[in-house]
Structures are given as structure tokens and as C-alpha cells.
Amino acid sequence: MKVTIEVDCTPEEARSFLGLPDVQPMQEEMMAEIRDRMLGAVKAMDPAEMMKAWMPGSAGFDQMQSLFNLMTGAARTK
Incomplete structure (x- = not known):
């Protein structure tokens, strides 16, 4: 024996009935x-924001670039 029951109602009606x-x-x-946290995480991935976090205060891109130049220049002399 097979019995089929079909209920036609909206989710709101089903919730209230149950x-x-x-x-x-x-x-x-x-x-x-969740959206706010994800947007905050995306902002933290921005290169400018990462630079601010890594080099606070007056340090900026010029100081980071000179640091990289020193590191690569030291690697070339060896």
C-alpha cells in the first residue's frame, strides 16, 4: 500500500503550524x-593598509623600498 500526502503551504505557514x-x-x-567582518578582512589585505600596519608612524614606502634595495644589493655582492 502506498500513500502520498501533498502539503501546499509557505515556509511561514509551516513554521507556525509546527x-x-x-x-x-x-x-x-x-x-x-559576517559581511562586516569580511569587509574588514579585505581592507586589511590592501597593500596600503598592510604597509601602515607593518611600518607605523612616519615610516612609509620610501623606507620599505630602501630596505629592499639594501637586501637585494647585499645579495648581489656575495
């Missing part, structure tokens, strides 16, 4: 938090 909570507001809040 007594389940509506978690959509919580999901939206969590997605906003």
Missing part, C-alpha cells in the same frame, strides 16, 4: 555581522 520560531531576523543580523 510551532517553530521565526529565525529570519537573527539570520539577517548574523549575515550583516
